Amino acid sequence: MTANAANIAIAGCGAVSTLYYAPALALLQQQGRIGGVRAFDPDMDRARAFAGLLQEARISPSFADLLAAPADLMIVASPPMVHADQAIAALNAGRHVLCEKPLAVGSAQAQQMIDAAARSNRRLLAGHIRRQFPATNAIADIIQSGLLGDISAVSCFEGGPFAWPVSGPGYFTKAASGGGVLQDIGTHCLDLLTWWLGQPAGLSYEDDALGGVEANCLVRLDYPGFEARIRLSRDWAQPNVYRIAGAKGWLEWPVNDPVNFTLYLSGSGIAHVRTEAPAGDEFHLAFARQIEAALDGGANAVSASAVLPVIAMIDACYAARTPMHLPWLAPDEAARARTLAGTAS
Amino acid sequence: MMGRIAILGAGGFIGNRAVEMLALGGQYDVRPVVRKAQSLALASRFALDGRVADGCDQIALEAAFTGCSGVIHAMAGDPATIIGAIEPAYRAAEAAGVKRLVYLSSASVHGQSPAAGTDELSVLSDRQNIAYNNAKVRAERRLLELRQEGKVEVAILRPGIVHGPRSSWIGGFADELLAGEAYLVDGGRGICNGIYVDNLVHAITLALKSDAADGEAYLLGDAETYSWADLLAPVAGALGRSLDDLPEPGMERRHGLVSRLQGVRPLRRVVRSLPRPLKAALRAGYRELMAGPAQAGSGPRRPVASLERSLLHRCAWKLPHDKAASELGYAPIVDFAEAQRRTLGWLGFAGYPVVS
Numbered sequence: 001m002t003a004n005a006a007n008i009a010i011a012g013c014g015a016v017s018t019l020y021y022a023p024a025l026a027l028l029q030q031q032g033r034i035g036g037v038r039a040f041d042p043d044m045d046r047a048r049a050f051a052g053l054l055q056e057a058r059i060s061p062s063f064a065d066l067l068a069a070p071a072d073l074m075i076v077a078s079p080p081m082v083h084a085d086q087a088i089a090a091l092n093a094g095r096h097v098l099c100e101k102p103l104a105v106g107s108a109q110a111q112q113m114i115d116a117a118a119r120s121n122r123r124l125l126a127g128h129i130r131r132q133f134p135a136t137n138a139i140a141d142i143i144q145s146g147l148l149g150d151i152s153a154v155s156c157f158e159g160g161p162f163a164w165p166v167s168g169p170g171y172f173t174k175a176a177s178g179g180g181v182l183q184d185i186g187t188h189c190l191d192l193l194t195w196w197l198g199q200p201a202g203l204s205y206e207d208d209a210l211g212g213v214e215a216n217c218l219v220r221l222d223y224p225g226f227e228a229r230i231r232l233s234r235d236w237a238q239p240n241v242y243r244i245a246g247a248k249g250w251l252e253w254p255v256n257d258p259v260n261f262t263l264y265l266s267g268s269g270i271a272h273v274r275t276e277a278p279a280g281d282e283f284h285l286a287f288a289r290q291i292e293a294a295l296d297g298g299a300n301a302v303s304a305s306a307v308l309p310v311i312a313m314i315d316a317c318y319a320a321r322t323p324m325h326l327p328w329l330a331p332d333e334a335a336r337a338r339t340l341a342g343t344a345s
Numbered sequence: 346m347m348g349r350i351a352i353l354g355a356g357g358f359i360g361n362r363a364v365e366m367l368a369l370g371g372q373y374d375v376r377p378v379v380r381k382a383q384s385l386a387l388a389s390r391f392a393l394d395g396r397v398a399d400g401c402d403q404i405a406l407e408a409a410f411t412g413c414s415g416v417i418h419a420m421a422g423d424p425a426t427i428i429g430a431i432e433p434a435y436r437a438a439e440a441a442g443v444k445r446l447v448y449l450s451s452a453s454v455h456g457q458s459p460a461a462g463t464d465e466l467s468v469l470s471d472r473q474n475i476a477y478n479n480a481k482v483r484a485e486r487r488l489l490e491l492r493q494e495g496k497v498e499v500a501i502l503r504p505g506i507v508h509g510p511r512s513s514w515i516g517g518f519a520d521e522l523l524a525g526e527a528y529l530v531d532g533g534r535g536i537c538n539g540i541y542v543d544n545l546v547h548a549i550t551l552a553l554k555s556d557a558a559d560g561e562a563y564l565l566g567d568a569e570t571y572s573w574a575d576l577l578a579p580v581a582g583a584l585g586r587s588l589d590d591l592p593e594p595g596m597e598r599r600h601g602l603v604s605r606l607q608g609v610r611p612l613r614r615v616v617r618s619l620p621r622p623l624k625a626a627l628r629a630g631y632r633e634l635m636a637g638p639a640q641a642g643s644g645p646r647r648p649v650a651s652l653e654r655s656l657l658h659r660c661a662w663k664l665p666h667d668k669a670a671s672e673l674g675y676a677p678i679v680d681f682a683e684a685q686r687r688t689l690g691w692l693g694f695a696g697y698p699v700v701s
Contacts, residue, residue: 157696162386169382169397172389180389210368211392216694234386236511236695327690328510330543330679333369340369340391 012078024287105178148246159233180213356384406437505538510691533573
């Protein structure tokens with residue numbers, strides 16, 4: 001361990017922490033970039049399991065204890081509904097904060113968090129891991145360079161049977177998660193699109209919530225001259241490809257691939273692009289880069305204010321929601337579904 | 346409201362549609378029960394009291410069933426799970442005060458290509474070539490044994506090929522078509538003993554309340570007699586394909602010697618104890634023996650039909666559902682044409698490249 005090794009606090013030891021943050025933190029420990037890690041989870045078994053994945057990790061019995069312990073950065077990886085409270089408390093205690101996505105449930109919460117960061121003069125960063133991928137950065141460069149020409153169509157198909165190891169049924173409630181598939185993977189998708197393409201002029205939204213949270217949704221973003229069509233699902237396997245077509249070519253990105261995409265340019269044919277990336281598990285390396293960026297305020301850190309427009313778009317989607325057409329329902333079921341759809345909060 | 350119904354296996358194809366139909370029907374208070382919390386993703390479109398309980402964990406199941414008057418046992422799984430999830434579910438239902446348990450068995454208890462005249466009175470064998478069939482036969486038997494000594498009423502349903510939105514027979518076939526791996530044995534001219542999923546869920550609701558159903562088993566199907574080609578041609582058409590273009594598959598070879606030895610219970614330990622090189626040699630030798638002359642040419646490889654599909658696609662007997670009609674009052678609520686219209690609608694919804 002080096003003398004300037006940073007200490008990390010992490011709130012929430014669920015799946016994202018054990019599957020992704022723990023390997024990334026272990027990697028940074030090996031490199032001497034970070035020192036001790038202190039973890040808190042209301043479920044002590046989960047906290048112990050997380051700590052067991054690291055060389056040097058301690059457990060806090062309460063969030064207050066975690067907050068009192070010295071740390072350079074707090075990672076907030078708790079359920080979305082407590083992001084704001086925990087992040088604001090950490091900022092007020094003088095910690096830089098890296099908060100998992102979705103940063104907040106609603107723009108109002110997000111703004112409170114940003115205000116707290118400004119008041120305490122601490123960094124508040126959003127855990128939008130896909131921004132750390134070499135592939136998505138290369139795509140951003142390609143689009144912004146105009147290589148594809150004027151964009152004419154965008155389609156994003158993403159999802160599959162839901163397999164994320166959630167801790168319990170409560171995950172599937174608006175109260176705990178702020179929504180369904182839109183709030184979950186839609187946050188990633190909208191963030192990438194607005195990063196690549198800028199803000200849309202308008203949007204429309206439909207989903208299949210029937211009093212609960214949506215498993216399927218369709219978002220249409222209006223851009224000058226084209227539409228971005230986003231179909232997300234927790235139900236059935238989707239093509240899991242983002243396709244961006246322009247006057248001079250197109251590109252396709254396989255969802256969540258950190259390094260690969262396909263590029264076609266008129267007159268040049270199709271190129272299967274593998275971006276340069278360090279050897280190893282790119283996904284874990286991306287998490288490690290994200291933590292380092294949060295510690296250093298690096299250029300590829302995603303600030304909370306940068307994702308505020310995405311949170312506002314999700315607010316706008318839910319506010320404008322219309323029921324998806326479910327073509328397999330009998331007429332009487334469809335009528336009842338319309339009634340229930342109106343009760344989705 | 347006719348009481349609270351627990352649906353065990355609510356995350357599966359049939360369980361999910363049962364949740365949907367019962368919740369939208371408004372007659373029952375629905376409680377989805379799943380093995381892992383993530384399987385509640387679809388049921389959570391509704392504001393329901395979903396529970397997590399492993400199908401083999403009697404204590405967890407009892408907690409999940411408490412307050413329910415009925416249980417729909419729609420849990421899928423491998424043969425061991427199919428059998429292992431019977432007794433815990435029954436005993437949990439009894440401890441929770443459940444009145445009736447409706448068990449989703451399968452018409453496969455009669456085999457994939459049942460003999461002419463087969464009905465519920467036909468003798469069942471648990472020594473068939475397909476392990477799934479044997480597991481369902483044993484599961485039924487165990488359930489009826491438990492009923493003999495227990496208080497929870499039991500109704501057993503034997504649906505055939507359950508088709509409709511999210512069915513693997515439909516979505517899986519569409520996937521195979523798109524991947525260039527689809528096939529039909531004998532052109533799919535055999536009878537498909539199919540049942541549209543809504544008709545099955547309708548039958549489940551009848552079985553939950555019919556006085557005659559306790560201790561009985563019922564075959565279930567659609568009203569129409571149709572072939573596999575009839576079922577799947579519209580799917581192919583929706584994707585811009587034709588069944589005429591599908592290859593005639595080769596037939597699955599018999600299991601290799603090692604796996605056949607492993608299938609004989611007393612020999613399993615012996616096989617496990619064989620040195621690895623000897624097992625490999627046995628496998629290789631048997632493959633060579635069974636391979637026959639090599640295929641000529643270097644063209645595309647023919648798909649190989651599984652034993653299950655070979656039997657299904659050659660079926661010549663339409664299983665009757667007269668018993669369900671007379672004792673449960675079962676009559677399909679969705680005809681075959683409408684079932685197909687809804688299924689194709691789902692294909693588009695699910696993101697398949699449907700041509701208009």
